[in-house]
Amino acid sequence: MNVSSLVITIVDNALESRIAEDALADIPCLEVGQKHGYKIPVVLETKDESDARDWFHQISQLPGVLKVEVAFVSFEDLDPVEY
Numbered sequence: 001m002n003v004s005s006l007v008i009t010i011v012d013n014a015l016e017s018r019i020a021e022d023a024l025a026d027i028p029c030l031e032v033g034q035k036h037g038y039k040i041p042v043v044l045e046t047k048d049e050s051d052a053r054d055w056f057h058q059i060s061q062l063p064g065v066l067k068v069e070v071a072f073v074s075f076e077d078l079d080p081v082e083y
Helices: 014-025 049-060
Strands: 002-010 030-032 039-046 065-073
Touching (some): 014 039
Antiparallel strands (some): 002 065
């Protein structure tokens, strides 16, 4: 399981921001936090890194989304690095 925390910045437009918020709420692998101004914290849980990357790009392209920032990524389930 891949867990990432993201901060999503939405536009300063009531209609477009509502569209973005509704779209985020419809994504099953997202847990959407409480909006603070124009920023929405979310937790993304996916099966692997590739899936997380795909969702990152899809979320970035949603109408009303200005930017998506990665705040945290869990690396616990990855194979250990050998030196």
